[in-house]
Amino acid sequence: MRRTRFDADHCPIARATDLLADWWTPLVLREAFTGTRRFADFEANLDIPKAVLSARLSRLCDEGLLRREPYQDNPVRHEYRLTDKGRALWDVLAAMWRWGTDWCWPAGEGPVIALESRATGQVVRPVVVDEATGERLDIRSIRIGSNPNPHVR
Amino acid sequence: MRRTRFDADHCPIARATDLLADWWTPLVLREAFTGTRRFADFEANLDIPKAVLSARLSRLCDEGLLRREPYQDNPVRHEYRLTDKGRALWDVLAAMWRWGTDWCWPAGEGPVIALESRATGQVVRPVVVDEATGERLDIRSIRIGSNPNPHVR
Numbered sequence: 001m002r003r004t005r006f007d008a009d010h011c012p013i014a015r016a017t018d019l020l021a022d023w024w025t026p027l028v029l030r031e032a033f034t035g036t037r038r039f040a041d042f043e044a045n046l047d048i049p050k051a052v053l054s055a056r057l058s059r060l061c062d063e064g065l066l067r068r069e070p071y072q073d074n075p076v077r078h079e080y081r082l083t084d085k086g087r088a089l090w091d092v093l094a095a096m097w098r099w100g101t102d103w104c105w106p107a108g109e110g111p112v113i114a115l116e117s118r119a120t121g122q123v124v125r126p127v128v129v130d131e132a133t134g135e136r137l138d139i140r141s142i143r144i145g146s147n148p149n150p151h152v153r
Numbered sequence: 154m155r156r157t158r159f160d161a162d163h164c165p166i167a168r169a170t171d172l173l174a175d176w177w178t179p180l181v182l183r184e185a186f187t188g189t190r191r192f193a194d195f196e197a198n199l200d201i202p203k204a205v206l207s208a209r210l211s212r213l214c215d216e217g218l219l220r221r222e223p224y225q226d227n228p229v230r231h232e233y234r235l236t237d238k239g240r241a242l243w244d245v246l247a248a249m250w251r252w253g254t255d256w257c258w259p260a261g262e263g264p265v266i267a268l269e270s271r272a273t274g275q276v277v278r279p280v281v282v283d284e285a286t287g288e289r290l291d292i293r294s295i296r297i298g299s300n301p302n303p304h305v306r
Contacts, residue, residue: 100165
C-alpha cells in the first residue's frame, strides 16, 4: 500500500524513497544480492506472504531493478535477476548495512554477521566518499546547488 | 502504520529498513540534514500533514536520531537536532541521492539539483567504498560471513 508518490519531486532521495519505502523491498533486494533468484527461495528465506512477495517482485520488475527469465518450460517458471539498475542499488544497501551495524545494536553488542571479501576473508566496512576526492562526506561541508549538467549521469 | 518489525533479525539492513521504510522518514531526515529544525519549517518544506510529521519526529527522537531542544520559553517550543546516530545516517541518504540521480530519471535527463562542496563549489558524487582499501564495493566480490568481533563497532 502506497500513500503518496514523490516522483514529481526534484530530489533524488525522494525518488529512491518512493521505492525503498515500499515495505519488504530492501529485504527482497538483499536476497537478490546474495544470489536468490526463485520465488520459492525468496519466500522461504524471508518468511514473507506469497501475495506480498509477488507484488514486490512485480514492482521491482516494473521499475527495472529485476528482470524475469524463464528457467523451465513445462510449466513455464521464471527466476528474477538483477539488472544494472538493481545492482547499482547495492551501494544504498551497503550504506544501510554499515549504519545498522554501527548504530542499531545496544552498546557493546553487534550483529553476528559481517560483510567479508571473498578474496581475502577480511571484513568489509562500507563507507561513503566523494568519487572525485575519495574523502568522507561531511554534511556540514556540502550544500545542495543547481546541477550544472542535468543531462549527463 | 507499520506492519511487521524486523528488529529481531540478525541483519543490519533489516534494522535500517525498519526505520527507513516508515513513510516520509527519509525526507524528514533530508530536511534535518539541510538545516531544518522547527516543526513549522518541516511542515512547510515537506507539505506533510501535521499528525504525520509529529509521529515521524517523535519516532526519530525515540530511536535516538533527533533530540528535542527548547528554543523558546513562553510557550515552550522545541526544535529538532540531529544526534551522532542521526548524522551518521547521512551516508545512507547520500547513497540514495547518487542512485536516484543515476537511475531515476529518463535517459538524457537528470535532476536540476546536485550536491556540491561548500569549499570548492564542485559537484559531489557519493560513492560507497571499503573503508580499509578505498575500493568500490562489488557485490560479486563480497559475501556475508560471521562477525569476528560483534562486540566492537
